[in-house]
Amino acid sequence: MTHDAGSRSVDLRAGSAIADGALRRQEGDVPMGGDGLDTLTAELAALRGENAMLRETLDAIDGTVAVYGPDLRYRFGNRRYHELFPHLPPDEMLAGRHYADVLALSIDAGTVADRSAYADPQAFIARRVAEIGDRDRKSRELYNKKTDTWALIRVKWTPTGNRVALRVDITELKRLQQELLRSQRMETIGRISGGVAHDFNNLLTVIIGNLEMIRLRPDDPARVRARSAAALAAAEAGAQLIRQLLTFAQRDIARPRIVNPNVLLAGMADLLRRTIGQAIPLAMALGPDVGSANIDASQFESAIVNLLLNAREAVVAVRGIDATGAITLTTRNEGRDMIAVSVSDTGAGMTEDVAAQAFEPFFTTKPMGTASGLGLSQVYGFAAGAGGQARIDSAPGRGTTITLLLPRAAPANESQGVSAPP
Numbered sequence: 283m284t285h286d287a288g289s290r291s292v293d294l295r296a297g298s299a300i301a302d303g304a305l306r307r308q309e310g311d312v313p314m315g316g317d318g319l320d321t322l323t324a325e326l327a328a329l330r331g332e333n334a335m336l337r338e339t340l341d342a343i344d345g346t347v348a349v350y351g352p353d354l355r356y357r358f359g360n361r362r363y364h365e366l367f368p369h370l371p372p373d374e375m376l377a378g379r380h381y382a383d384v385l386a387l388s389i390d391a392g393t394v395a396d397r398s399a400y401a402d403p404q405a406f407i408a409r410r411v412a413e414i415g416d417r418d419r420k421s422r423e424l425y426n427k428k429t430d431t432w433a434l435i436r437v438k439w440t441p442t443g444n445r446v447a448l449r450v451d452i453t454e455l456k457r458l459q460q461e462l463l464r465s466q467r468m469e470t471i472g473r474i475s476g477g478v479a480h481d482f483n484n485l486l487t488v489i490i491g492n493l494e495m496i497r498l499r500p501d502d503p504a505r506v507r508a509r510s511a512a513a514l515a516a517a518e519a520g521a522q523l524i525r526q527l528l529t530f531a532q533r534d535i536a537r538p539r540i541v542n543p544n545v546l547l548a549g550m551a552d553l554l555r556r557t558i559g560q561a562i563p564l565a566m567a568l569g570p571d572v573g574s575a576n577i578d579a580s581q582f583e584s585a586i587v588n589l590l591l592n593a594r595e596a597v598v599a600v601r602g603i604d605a606t607g608a609i610t611l612t613t614r615n616e617g618r619d620m621i622a623v624s625v626s627d628t629g630a631g632m633t634e635d636v637a638a639q640a641f642e643p644f645f646t647t648k649p650m651g652t653a654s655g656l657g658l659s660q661v662y663g664f665a666a667g668a669g670g671q672a673r674i675d676s677a678p679g680r681g682t683t684i685t686l687l688l689p690r691a692a693p694a695n696e697s698q699g700v701s702a703p704p
Contacts, residue, residue, distance in 0.1 A: 345450035348704055352443030354381040354415060366449075369393060381414060382407050395426060414445065414704075423452070432456045435704045447704040482524075488516040538576045538668070540691045543613055543623055544568045546579055547586065554611070557587060558594040562607050569614035573690040575621055581664045586611070588657040589625040589684055596629025596682060619690055620670065626683040632676040640674055661686070 369391035597607035641662035676682035
């Protein structure tokens, strides 16, 4: 406080802050007499009102909001934030503490789901600090195995450098997505059934024909043995076909896991060939040393089947069911970070307009009522959900290649559901 010509003044320091509810404002020396004091009092009252309204608004959000400064020091957490992390002290005690300290409190409380946090806390904290300080990381999904819940975290950086993280529960959205995927999978199974039924009918013809030959000449032991062996082989092939179809149909939608696409494709090669039929050859060129991806295996298989069925229809539409055509399935590493899985056909190809709309839900070039238009949208949705993309390379007269680009999985950490401050 200073004296100047009979008037008093006070130095009001610091900037406006919401972290601890205190309202302070950098204004230099403000006169403490007469109208100046009244103006200051009114401004402080207005700021308190705005602060209370902002906090009330953020507390009403059905999700957690956490604000860290440019130096990753804690500034604010809304009501839901403190409900989700009750082990953290209130804002007035937490304000100004670095994110590393806040995360250490969660580790001490035993609320971090990633077990590596307890094996080497310092390394875990260092990794998480680097992750939240990365301005290119805009969002991520977390799965909590213990509670079987999903959360989406979205991050925004303000012009002044504050990090604002919003965390919302998306468990119900995931459930609805899984229901949609199951319905798309049933449609895929229906499309497979046409090709499988044709093969199964051929196997039944072999079985019935050989049994008929046995019935006509049951007194010839050598002939009976040969015919019965042929019938048994056809029956075993039919049983294997049904087992593969049942495995495909009954596999549930699961959370992503690290798998190698080559292993999945090799395991379903016979089903894939039967899906497109014997008249159209399927060439599989699985690249060596293809990396693994963090994907849902059942969605990946559905996407591949949908691509092969579309390729088959494109070939048949141009060349007929018994004419020469070809489909190729390839895998390869795309640079250091991506895996490419491509399906190519020798069909008519797509115009630029059709290719631009091919991944849109319900878009189809077939007559109304003959197709749902969901096959390629499932393919696109799977790729996008895996953090990758799907692209089309096609032109009239030269066929179509559709490629799934999937991020290669990190070699070590498959952390899901970190119950720690976002």
